[in-house]
Amino acid sequence: METLLDNRYRVIRTLGSGGFGETFLAEDSQMPSHRRCVVKQLRPIQNNPQIYQLVQERFQREAAILEDLGSHTDQIPTLYAYFQANTQFYVVQEWVEGDTLTAKVQQQGVFSESAVKEILVNLLPVLEYVHSKRIIHRDIKPDNIILRRRDGKPVLIDFGAVRESMGTVVNSQGNATSSIVIGTPGYMPSEQAAGRPVYSSDLYSLAMTAIYLLTGKQPQEIETDPHTGDIVWHRYALSVSPTLAGVIDRAIAYHPRERFATAREMLQALQLGVVPATVPYQQPQSSPTVPYQQPPVTTPANATLPHTVAISPGTAPTPQPVSHNNSNKGVLLGSLIAGGVIGASVVIGFALTRPNQQVTQTTPSENTVSSNTSPSAEPSLSPSATTTPDTPINQDVSQNPTRRTSTPPISVQPSATPVESPPATNTEPVTSVPQETTTPETPTATQPEETSQPEVNRPSPEAAVENYYATINRGEYSTAWNLLSPSFQNNRRLHPKGYLSYVDWWGGQVESVEVEQVTTQDANADTATVNAKLQYLMKNGKQAPSTVRFSLLWDGENNRWVVSNAN
Numbered sequence: 093m094e095t096l097l098d099n100r101y102r103v104i105r106t107l108g109s110g111g112f113g114e115t116f117l118a119e120d121s122q123m124p125s126h127r128r129c130v131v132k133q134l135r136p137i138q139n140n141p142q143i144y145q146l147v148q149e150r151f152q153r154e155a156a157i158l159e160d161l162g163s164h165t166d167q168i169p170t171l172y173a174y175f176q177a178n179t180q181f182y183v184v185q186e187w188v189e190g191d192t193l194t195a196k197v198q199q200q201g202v203f204s205e206s207a208v209k210e211i212l213v214n215l216l217p218v219l220e221y222v223h224s225k226r227i228i229h230r231d232i233k234p235d236n237i238i239l240r241r242r243d244g245k246p247v248l249i250d251f252g253a254v255r256e257s258m259g260t261v262v263n264s265q266g267n268a269t270s271s272i273v274i275g276t277p278g279y280m281p282s283e284q285a286a287g288r289p290v291y292s293s294d295l296y297s298l299a300m301t302a303i304y305l306l307t308g309k310q311p312q313e314i315e316t317d318p319h320t321g322d323i324v325w326h327r328y329a330l331s332v333s334p335t336l337a338g339v340i341d342r343a344i345a346y347h348p349r350e351r352f353a354t355a356r357e358m359l360q361a362l363q364l365g366v367v368p369a370t371v372p373y374q375q376p377q378s379s380p381t382v383p384y385q386q387p388p389v390t391t392p393a394n395a396t397l398p399h400t401v402a403i404s405p406g407t408a409p410t411p412q413p414v415s416h417n418n419s420n421k422g423v424l425l426g427s428l429i430a431g432g433v434i435g436a437s438v439v440i441g442f443a444l445t446r447p448n449q450q451v452t453q454t455t456p457s458e459n460t461v462s463s464n465t466s467p468s469a470e471p472s473l474s475p476s477a478t479t480t481p482d483t484p485i486n487q488d489v490s491q492n493p494t495r496r497t498s499t500p501p502i503s504v505q506p507s508a509t510p511v512e513s514p515p516a517t518n519t520e521p522v523t524s525v526p527q528e529t530t531t532p533e534t535p536t537a538t539q540p541e542e543t544s545q546p547e548v549n550r551p552s553p554e555a556a557v558e559n560y561y562a563t564i565n566r567g568e569y570s571t572a573w574n575l576l577s578p579s580f581q582n583n584r585r586l587h588p589k590g591y592l593s594y595v596d597w598w599g600g601q602v603e604s605v606e607v608e609q610v611t612t613q614d615a616n617a618d619t620a621t622v623n624a625k626l627q628y629l630m631k632n633g634k635q636a637p638s639t640v641r642f643s644l645l646w647d648g649e650n651n652r653w654v655v656s657n658a659n
């Protein structure tokens with residue numbers, strides 16, 4: 093049966109579907125040419141009349157931004173229209189005929205260095221323009237870049253902001269805010285997962301995309317160095333020049349301050365062939381890496397592709413002085429998961445509130461239960477140590493390194509939260525426009541990580557591990573998760589479903605963990621190895637002893653240790 097949307101757009105076929113709705117290829121019956129277009133349907137995560145108006149306003153604002161962007165460069169689809177129908181929202185966009193980068197790799201294998209360079213050189217000016225409008229794309233990945241058939245130019249689709257507007261809720265101060273953050277695990281850097289994307293988050297994602305093009309490997313398939321946390325990708329692209337490798341390495345640096353500050357800087361480095369100084373190019377080889385058991389992939393199947401997730405704005409480096417209630421995340425999550433798995437596409441949603449409720453601060457303990465299946469992670473393999481980035485580890489835990497017992501659990505319910513990042517400490521929306529001020533191109537103003545903190549009261553590695561378990565025992569899974577290094581989070585052997593696996597394990601299976609002994613095996617300014625003797629009390633009443641060796645990395649920005657590996 094023919095579907096006519098808005099009495100105008102005749103659906104030809106469904107292009108994709110996810111947690112927020114479906115995307116259709118359609119033709120515009122009211123244009124003489126019946127031109128083709130893409131109609132993207134978006135459903136608010138809460139279908140509640142009280143917030144409908146807010147969602148609507150935000151949607152309109154974001155649509156206006158899309159209109160502006162699309163009208164200034166032909167490498168972003170033109171926005172033709174937007175409309176609402178039956179409490180759902182739609183954007184109508186130019187249909188970009190071509191293949192996504194993912195499809196290209198699947199069809200043709202990996203790209204040559206010159207082809208990758210050309211894509212970067214063509215996209216970076218687009219990003220420069222987007223950033224000059226104070227917008228962060230937030231979901232750059234091979235799936236969201238289409239190589240246009242007519243001229244081979246890369247076109248950037250799927251800006252996160254409109255989808256994010258669907259997560260609008262009301263915070264404790266009565267302000268509209270978004271309860272979700274958009275991004276794709278593996279392609280998004282840690283600050284974005286924590287709800288604080290900065291302009292260079294897009295550069296990180298673009299560089300991860302370049303790695304995929306060069307290696308054919310998704311981020312989850314690439315090992316990380318357990319000492320440094322570096323993504324060890326060079327070995328899969330041995331012929332790549334030091335210049336391109338250096339540019340990519342700089343763009344994927346863990347801290348935004350170590351990356352290129354702007355797209356222009358990255359472009360210039362590429363064009364001038366100058367290997368950036370701050371992140372030296374490392375010859376491919378041989379340092380021990382986090383083992384990752386995954387079949388070698390040359391052309392990954394669709395089912396293995398990382399998907400966009402909607403996550404809660406995470407615990408951000410700077411705390412927001414807002415207190416919140418909790419909510420029915422799990423219910424929403426469950427429904428989103430149930431509704432989100434369609435074909436190869438999984439969109440995981442995470443909402444923080446009911447409309448009248450306030451956004452949660454950091455306690456996911458009231459989450460309703462998610463699905464069940466314990467992750468493949470063993471107790472000893474799912475650890476991570478830490479606190480929120482803004483909470484020095486030694487605030488909660490004494491520095492006394494050994495023989496400490498973690499705080500007993502606080503009626504933790506397993507949560508269904510899908511997310512990489514924690515239920516918001518911060519209720520600031522991560523809108524497409526990082527700031528309301530008018531000064532363009534002030535990335536530092538929006539980059540919380542740029543402000544370094546003095547290393548006062550540097551926590552010990554032991555305290556970090558203890559505090560990690562104390563955090564878990566308090567049910568603050570998202571906080572604990574957020575203290576794993578991104579590469580560890582992305583270790584699909586341990587966390588096949590990302591944060592969801594993590595929470596399934598800790599919230600669903602484990603009652604509490606007693607830390608019997610913690611010993612630092614070796615430590616320097618940047619890394620530490622800590623052995624922890626643990627006693628697990630499982631929800632089924634069983635007890636299980638375990639010994640875990642942690643690899644920690646010092647995160648000077650946030651005065652904390654992060655866990656880069658555990659086994």
Ligand SMILES: Nc1ncnc2c1ncn2[C@@H]1O[C@H](COP(=O)(O)OP(=O)(O)OP(=O)(O)O)[C@@H](O)[C@H]1O
Pocket residue numbers: 107108109110114115130169185186187188189192235238249250399400437438439
């Ligand atoms: N403007 C466009 N022109 C051509 N194809 C598009 C356009 N926008 C989206 N598509 C394609 O439509 C399909 C579905 O897009 P959609 O944005 O719903 O992404 P998805 O992959 O289903 O979900 P997500 O990116 O949220 O995980 C994708 O293959 C995408 O490449």
